[in-house]
Amino acid sequence: MQTNSLALHTDKYQINMIYAHWMNGTHLRKAVFEAYFRKLPFGNGYAVFAGLERIVSYINNLHFTEQDLAYLAKQEENYKPEFLDLLRSFKFHGSIHSMREGALVFPNEPLIRVEGNIMETQLIETAILNFMNYQTLIATKASRIKQVAEQDVLLEFGTRRAQEADAAVWGARASYISGFDATSNMLAGELFGIPTKGTHAHSWVQLFDNEQEAFEMYAKAMPDQVTLLVDTFDTLKSGVPHAIQTAKHLESIGKRMVGIRLDSGDLAYLSIQARKMLDEAGLDYVKIVASNDLDENTIFNLKAQGAKIDIWGVGTQLITAADQPALGGVYKLVEREKDGKMEPTIKISGNPEKVTTPGKKEVYRIISSGSNKAIADYINLPHEENPKAGGKLKLINPLHPYLQKTVKHFNAVKLLEPIFVEGKLVYELPTLEQIRDYHKEQMQLFWPEYLRKLNPEIYRVSLSQETLDMKQKLLEAYLEPDLEE
Numbered sequence: 001m002q003t004n005s006l007a008l009h010t011d012k013y014q015i016n017m018i019y020a021h022w023m024n025g026t027h028l029r030k031a032v033f034e035a036y037f038r039k040l041p042f043g044n045g046y047a048v049f050a051g052l053e054r055i056v057s058y059i060n061n062l063h064f065t066e067q068d069l070a071y072l073a074k075q076e077e078n079y080k081p082e083f084l085d086l087l088r089s090f091k092f093h094g095s096i097h098s099m100r101e102g103a104l105v106f107p108n109e110p111l112i113r114v115e116g117n118i119m120e121t122q123l124i125e126t127a128i129l130n131f132m133n134y135q136t137l138i139a140t141k142a143s144r145i146k147q148v149a150e151q152d153v154l155l156e157f158g159t160r161r162a163q164e165a166d167a168a169v170w171g172a173r174a175s176y177i178s179g180f181d182a183t184s185n186m187l188a189g190e191l192f193g194i195p196t197k198g199t200h201a202h203s204w205v206q207l208f209d210n211e212q213e214a215f216e217m218y219a220k221a222m223p224d225q226v227t228l229l230v231d232t233f234d235t236l237k238s239g240v241p242h243a244i245q246t247a248k249h250l251e252s253i254g255k256r257m258v259g260i261r262l263d264s265g266d267l268a269y270l271s272i273q274a275r276k277m278l279d280e281a282g283l284d285y286v287k288i289v290a291s292n293d294l295d296e297n298t299i300f301n302l303k304a305q306g307a308k309i310d311i312w313g314v315g316t317q318l319i320t321a322a323d324q325p326a327l328g329g330v331y332k333l334v335e336r337e338k339d340g341k342m343e344p345t346i347k348i349s350g351n352p353e354k355v356t357t358p359g360k361k362e363v364y365r366i367i368s369s370g371s372n373k374a375i376a377d378y379i380n381l382p383h384e385e386n387p388k389a390g391g392k393l394k395l396i397n398p399l400h401p402y403l404q405k406t407v408k409h410f411n412a413v414k415l416l417e418p419i420f421v422e423g424k425l426v427y428e429l430p431t432l433e434q435i436r437d438y439h440k441e442q443m444q445l446f447w448p449e450y451l452r453k454l455n456p457e458i459y460r461v462s463l464s465q466e467t468l469d470m471k472q473k474l475l476e477a478y479l480e481p482d483l484e485e
């Protein structure tokens, strides 16, 4: 069964709720939802927002095909044919605001805001979270790896171990946003223009009777792009000497070998020895590539051990976000229409961190005018005055409001950009290179203490006094009946 439609890429409960609203006559009431996460992944100090491009294409193409409708007609919920007729002409007519891809983002701030009727805002929850959660997770993991690799070249090698095709392709793109230099995935290269790189596998060597012959044949086929995998039999006794011989042969025809790849054993020791052997043979230009279950911790350790590795191939640990395979982003209702008017709504929980912040909100990045570094993110309600450059701003910790700080001399940058306005795409999608550059700028906006990989400082996300007051008021309104018992 083939399908290009993503309208049913949603949870059944969304369709059930939409149906029940339709039966009730409430499906066209207005609603505002916000997507955010509560906890940063990997113990990191920030996340890298990604997924918007996929969301835009999903919204643009969102419609129910006859195949989708026929499938819905078969459900045991017995959706009425008139409901299916309504879905037949469905289009997203709502508005979406979002962070830009590549932005550094933090817990409990809206990353995406969706406004529209209940039907359209509810339907898209699942897909939006699916795209945002995965791509943001991988971009964040990639950013941690980029921080330790610094100026070394990073290659994304994960496709074979990724959770299926979409994860491989969009994961490659997310990694590129955060500073990876290339991917091995050719489809990601074709779709997004990401540079592609490849060496060869052990099978190439095993298919020949001897390693030297394997290397020579490979070099003959593509003399300008030769990187040889040297660990099939014995890295230092056979692989590196054979690679040196091939490099010498290439020199004799005026070519330079690109590199060798180490894929097993003690990568620190082997890279140091291999570097020595290459240098002694006059091949200081030949790069050393390493792979084998690498992540930010192994790379950090290998560098601390003085490993002579120029290029890191990173697969499984990155593409599966192995140490934390999900970002727990949520999509919560913050305003609803009642009697023709919008009103804030709250979700209460015994866990204070899970109580939602009611009302449609804006997010500002407060940047010190002296240092040009970010001080905090500030959340307020759209009708409130924008934080003004030159003014004073009180930053209140939302969970512990007695923790406050007043800042002066700052600039405030509004972070949520209009993407769709009443169904119309108003956002010009940036190129992937522009997204990468924006991400680089974002990294420079933060002091290193927020960026470090281990035990980073917690960046402040503050609520305006009015937002806090409204939250308190709604909390009290809901809690009052219990108090009277």
Ligand SMILES: Nc1ncnc2c1ncn2[C@@H]1O[C@H](COP(=O)(O)OP(=O)(O)OP(=O)(O)O)[C@@H](O)[C@H]1O
Pocket: 263, 264, 265, 266, 267, 268, 269, 291, 292, 293, 294, 298, 301, 302, 305
């Ligand atoms: N010097 C080192 N310091 C820290 N970690 C290392 C060092 N050298 C290699 N590693 C890492 O240790 C792990 C080694 O895994 P493993 O024992 O499976 O590899 P191997 O001995 O090369 O065997 P295989 O051939 O099955 O890959 C990998 O994650 C690798 O990146």
Ligand SMILES: O=P(O)(O)OC[C@H]1O[C@H](OP(=O)(O)OP(=O)(O)O)[C@H](O)[C@@H]1O
Pocket: 157, 158, 160, 161, 200, 201, 202, 203, 263, 291, 292, 293, 294, 313, 314, 315, 316, 317
């Ligand atoms: O280790 P990762 O970070 O996941 O990087 C990708 C791995 O995929 C390949 O191994 P594989 O054993 O699949 O194939 P090979 O025969 O080419 O080594 C490659 O040699 C890397 O080790």
Ligand SMILES: O=C(O)c1cccnc1
Pocket: 157, 158, 184, 197, 198, 199, 200, 261, 291, 313, 315
């Ligand atoms: O090109 C490579 O060396 C490569 C590609 C994918 C996975 N492992 C290695």
